[in-house]
Amino acid sequence: MGWQKWLLLMVCAVACTWAMVKAVPTSHAGQTDLSAHVTSGVFTTAHPTAAQAVRDFLDFHPEHPVQPIAYTHAVHLANGLQCEFCHVGVDQGPEAQIPGVAVCMTCHIAIDTDKPEIKKIAAYQARGEDIPWVRVYNYSDSAHVRFNHAAHIRAGVGCSTCHGDMTKQTTAERKVDLNMGFCVNCHKQKQVSVDCETCHF
Amino acid sequence: MERRNFIKISALTGVAATLDACRAPDKQLIRFIPEDNLIPGIATWKPGVCTLCSAGCGLLVRVMQGDAEVVRNGQRGLMKMGLAKKLEGSPQNPVNAGKLCARGQAGLQVLYHPDRITHPIKRTGARGSGEFQEISWDDALKEVVSHLTALESSKAANSLAFLSMPLSGQRHKLIESFLKAYGAPPAVWYEPFDEAVLRQANLLSFGHAALPTFELGRADYIISFGADFLGTWNSPVAQSIGYGEMRRGRPGRRGKFVQVESRMSQTGANADEWIACKPGTEGILALGIAHVILSEKLAPQGAETRAGSQIAGWSAGLPEFTPEAVEKQTGVSAAVITRLAHEITQSGSSAAIVGGAPLAQTNGHFNALAVNALESLVDTGRDQNGNLRPILGFTPEPPLSAAEEPAAPAQASFARLNSFAQSALRGQAGAPQMLMLNEANPIFSAPPATRIGEAIARIPYIVSFGGFIDETSVQADLILPDHAPLESWLDSIPESGSLRSMVSLAPPAVSPLHNTRPMPDVLLGLAQQLGGDVAKALPWTSFEAMLKAALVPLRSHGGSVTAKTDDDFWQSMQTQGGWWSAPAAAGSKSAPATLSSATAAKHAPVALTAPEFAGAAGDFPFCFQPYVSQSFGDGSLAHLPWMQELPDVLTTAMWSSWVEINPKTGERLGIQQGDLVEITSQAGSLRVPAVLSPGIAPDLLAMPVGQGHENFGRFATGRGANPLSILAPVAERETGALAWAATRVKLTRVGGPEQAKLVLFAGGMSGFPHEEEPR
Numbered sequence: 001m002g003w004q005k006w007l008l009l010m011v012c013a014v015a016c017t018w019a020m021v022k023a024v025p026t027s028h029a030g031q032t033d034l035s036a037h038v039t040s041g042v043f044t045t046a047h048p049t050a051a052q053a054v055r056d057f058l059d060f061h062p063e064h065p066v067q068p069i070a071y072t073h074a075v076h077l078a079n080g081l082q083c084e085f086c087h088v089g090v091d092q093g094p095e096a097q098i099p100g101v102a103v104c105m106t107c108h109i110a111i112d113t114d115k116p117e118i119k120k121i122a123a124y125q126a127r128g129e130d131i132p133w134v135r136v137y138n139y140s141d142s143a144h145v146r147f148n149h150a151a152h153i154r155a156g157v158g159c160s161t162c163h164g165d166m167t168k169q170t171t172a173e174r175k176v177d178l179n180m181g182f183c184v185n186c187h188k189q190k191q192v193s194v195d196c197e198t199c200h201f
Numbered sequence: 202m203e204r205r206n207f208i209k210i211s212a213l214t215g216v217a218a219t220l221d222a223c224r225a226p227d228k229q230l231i232r233f234i235p236e237d238n239l240i241p242g243i244a245t246w247k248p249g250v251c252t253l254c255s256a257g258c259g260l261l262v263r264v265m266q267g268d269a270e271v272v273r274n275g276q277r278g279l280m281k282m283g284l285a286k287k288l289e290g291s292p293q294n295p296v297n298a299g300k301l302c303a304r305g306q307a308g309l310q311v312l313y314h315p316d317r318i319t320h321p322i323k324r325t326g327a328r329g330s331g332e333f334q335e336i337s338w339d340d341a342l343k344e345v346v347s348h349l350t351a352l353e354s355s356k357a358a359n360s361l362a363f364l365s366m367p368l369s370g371q372r373h374k375l376i377e378s379f380l381k382a383y384g385a386p387p388a389v390w391y392e393p394f395d396e397a398v399l400r401q402a403n404l405l406s407f408g409h410a411a412l413p414t415f416e417l418g419r420a421d422y423i424i425s426f427g428a429d430f431l432g433t434w435n436s437p438v439a440q441s442i443g444y445g446e447m448r449r450g451r452p453g454r455r456g457k458f459v460q461v462e463s464r465m466s467q468t469g470a471n472a473d474e475w476i477a478c479k480p481g482t483e484g485i486l487a488l489g490i491a492h493v494i495l496s497e498k499l500a501p502q503g504a505e506t507r508a509g510s511q512i513a514g515w516s517a518g519l520p521e522f523t524p525e526a527v528e529k530q531t532g533v534s535a536a537v538i539t540r541l542a543h544e545i546t547q548s549g550s551s552a553a554i555v556g557g558a559p560l561a562q563t564n565g566h567f568n569a570l571a572v573n574a575l576e577s578l579v580d581t582g583r584d585q586n587g588n589l590r591p592i593l594g595f596t597p598e599p600p601l602s603a604a605e606e607p608a609a610p611a612q613a614s615f616a617r618l619n620s621f622a623q624s625a626l627r628g629q630a631g632a633p634q635m636l637m638l639n640e641a642n643p644i645f646s647a648p649p650a651t652r653i654g655e656a657i658a659r660i661p662y663i664v665s666f667g668g669f670i671d672e673t674s675v676q677a678d679l680i681l682p683d684h685a686p687l688e689s690w691l692d693s694i695p696e697s698g699s700l701r702s703m704v705s706l707a708p709p710a711v712s713p714l715h716n717t718r719p720m721p722d723v724l725l726g727l728a729q730q731l732g733g734d735v736a737k738a739l740p741w742t743s744f745e746a747m748l749k750a751a752l753v754p755l756r757s758h759g760g761s762v763t764a765k766t767d768d769d770f771w772q773s774m775q776t777q778g779g780w781w782s783a784p785a786a787a788g789s790k791s792a793p794a795t796l797s798s799a800t801a802a803k804h805a806p807v808a809l810t811a812p813e814f815a816g817a818a819g820d821f822p823f824c825f826q827p828y829v830s831q832s833f834g835d836g837s838l839a840h841l842p843w844m845q846e847l848p849d850v851l852t853t854a855m856w857s858s859w860v861e862i863n864p865k866t867g868e869r870l871g872i873q874q875g876d877l878v879e880i881t882s883q884a885g886s887l888r889v890p891a892v893l894s895p896g897i898a899p900d901l902l903a904m905p906v907g908q909g910h911e912n913f914g915r916f917a918t919g920r921g922a923n924p925l926s927i928l929a930p931v932a933e934r935e936t937g938a939l940a941w942a943a944t945r946v947k948l949t950r951v952g953g954p955e956q957a958k959l960v961l962f963a964g965g966m967s968g969f970p971h972e973e974e975p976r
Binding site: 088089092093094095096097100101102125128129130131132148 | 231233234235240242243273274278281
């Protein structure tokens with residue numbers, strides 16, 4: 001009788017949590033809450049809200065978050081831009097730069113200045129603000145894993161291997177599930193180290 | 202379901218549901234456009250200069266892109282920018298050769314401190330109430346200029362006072378030029394532990410009014426009188442490197458090290474032999490050793506001509522200082538004195554060092570001259586070619602145009618502070634009407650009997666440049682916060698630590714986080730607005746331009762930077778972190794200059810002078826010795842939590858104050874480890890926890906300086922007690938320097954450990970754990 005009660009309680013608890021996480025909208029058009037940071041004294045900059053903390057804790061991320069600017073990768077790639085043009089540093093360091101206002105405005109100071117999305121970027125620049133892009137790919141802190149872009153680019157791994165075919169995407173979507181199995185499979189195929197400390201250090 | 206997820210979910214369900222209400226979208230921070238162009242995840246190392254003590258070590262600053270929470274245009278937000286992440290010593294720098302001490306590491310926390318003043322503020326409440334409101338830079342500077350012009354037009358320019366912590370290099374020059382051109386008296390450079398006594402003595406003994414540089418790495422025998430040269434004294438990093446070389450760097454040849462002091466310092470704990478002597482009698486002991494050397498003719502002929510002439514009776518072999526007579530005065534046995542004299546002369550290269558408490562007695566000058574005389578007698582080591590090559594040397598001045606600086610040492614800062622306070626208190630003509638304050642905190646660090654707090658309160662208008670509110674800057678009417686050192690152009694001329702002449706230089710390592718402005722640029726801007734002589738004396742538009750104008754002429758002197766053009770030279774000097782001369786060739790090393798006859802004539806040889814103490818021995822049975830804390834210096838670093846967290850090397854105490862008491866004294870007075878005791882002097886009393894330490898004389902109490910702040914940010918305020926607050930205002934007789942070790946106190950137990958706050962690392966000192974453990 002004891003364990004049935006506990007089981008019932010646990011099922012309820014799980015259901016509640018799941019409902020809560022699902023119920024909290026994971027993206028808001030034009031809003032910036034996922035990338036925004038609050039120092040309310042309760043949460044650090046890593047977790048703007050309690051719900052976000054729970055979602056991070058459970059590795060629950062939206063697969064296609066709504067971005068502040070309705071950017072299209074497809075159009076830019078079709079026009080001949082290379083990934084590294086905006087994602088500077090991908091071949092030099094662990095992280096790739098998420099481009100800011102300054103990068104966009106190098107071209108859009110002259111191109112398509114009358115389009116509403118470009119006007120939004122110009123307005124950010126006028127206010128001295130950067131675009132609050134929403135992060136799409138990331139590992140949770142509890143995974144304790146480190147990834148270095150430069151090493152993979154040097155080894156000839158294409159961007160699309162992990163990020164999907166960007167020529168078919170508007171704003172970035174998480175098309176590839178970057179779990180440990182995914183990494184290890186590729187490392188095995190290419191006969192590179194699968195020691196724990198290759199990634200977990 | 203996995204067990205892991207089960208636990209996660211069950212733990213979080215309730216909590217998360219409750220806290221989800223806490224989100225506050227209006228607090229969400231915006232992101233600002235980054236200022237720097239950096240590659241994420243890639244570190245760059247930029248040169249820097251450490252400003253946490255006066256040694257002037259060179260830094261490498263690890264700068265990486267990061268998110269800083271900043272305010273821009275009145276909005277709070279996040280900025281991606283290059284941020285300093287870690288400090289290391291610069292391997293090229295001749296002083297610290299890639300090493301950095303614990304204190305230097307905490308330079309980062311000055312930059313990111315949450316209590317930093319982030320914009321100019323103007324006093325709104327009563328003086329000292331700490332009520333300020335934000336003011337724009339334009340309005341603030343207008344206000345300062347109007348005060349300065351008002352003083353000038355009422356022919357009272359000489360009533361502008363400038364009170365600063367000691368600065369070296371172009372900052373020092375800038376302030377002095379500004380004051381001179383404006384018509385104000387020279388700045389008061391205040392620091393409680395200044396080395397005025399040693400500089401004066403070195404001028405007389407060796408012809409250099411500077412701190413000494415000992416090449417410890419070449420020594421075979423070192424006797425140090427009170428100098429904590431591995432912890433806090435002079436240039437600790439350079440000395441630690443040399444010490445390591447002396448002890449373990451030369452296989453088969455390990456130098457011996459003897460420390461003479463009454464309270465065991467970190468340096469004393471490293472010594473082969475630790476000799477306790479009565480406070481203030483270190484000079485007598487040095488002359489006792491010299492007596493044996495002279496009477497037994499242990500030293501080479503002619504060695505006694507230099508610093509010895511400053512001591513009365515030297516040429517006669519110091520007849521008063523027989524080992525037996527010295528034993529009576531110092532408490533060190535005659536046999537030990539004779540043995541030390543033999544050891545020191547039989548070793549290859551020997552040196553005697555003096556520093557710290559022996560100089561902070563009323564007879565500090567005598568102690569310094571006496572040890573200098575011993576040093577000149579024993580430091581007769583030779584190099585491979587048989588040339589005389591002493592361990593002691595002096596850093597040559599860099600060949601800058603500022604050579605008009607007088608050779609005489611600056612007046613002791615305590616004497617200057619005293620006359621400044623007196624003039625403000627008298628309030629007659631010429632009394633300070635306006636004070637510019639730059640990171641000096643005499644209200645905390647001067648004995649209360651100087652009445653410096655009262656004197657500062659009487660000054661009608663005070664401008665402060667410091668980046669933090671402390672006991673003194675809270676009195677200011679206007680605060681124009683300076684950049685943190687890592688955000689500023691830095692230069693430094695190390696006084697010691699290397700035998701090359703040196704100028705350290707570093708451009709800002711990071712962009713400014715807050716709405717602050719560098720003090721030198723503010724002064725240059727004020728000079729331009731004042732016009733006239735001041736603008737003519739300081740024609741530069743920025744401190745960078747001033748530095749460039751002053752330092753580029755070094756190009757003609759060769760040294761570490763070679764460049765074809767001035768601009769190239771300036772760039773390379775910034776990349777290298779400074780300029781230093783080529784290493785001196787062996788044998789050509791600065792031989793101690795002969796005394797000019799003028800200086801020698803002014804000073805008759807000094808005879809034995811005994812130390813005097815404030816307080817009768819009957820009423821106040823203990824000598825009281827505050828000592829410079831390795832973490833906090835004179836207390837100006839107590840606001841840094843890393844320094845608070847750093848366990849004291851000998852007691853492991855942290856985040857607190859304590860007094861060191863000999864266990865025998867403790868037993869006699871019924872005081873146990875951690876008990877609350879009261880220490881009373883003529884000037885006041887304080888309460889601190891007791892630490893029973895075998896490394897202290899039974900009639901001495903010692904306390905680290907730095908805690909006991911009343912108003913110095915969230916980490917230091919209200920923590921511990923300030924030993925400087927019970928010092929009697931005793932001055933060293935010759936120089937007027939603060940004799941901080943010349944106060945007598947009494948001691949009473951007032952409570953148990955539950956009333957005292959003593960925080961010890963790992964729960965206790967465990968003085969002799971290996972003696973109690975079964976083997």
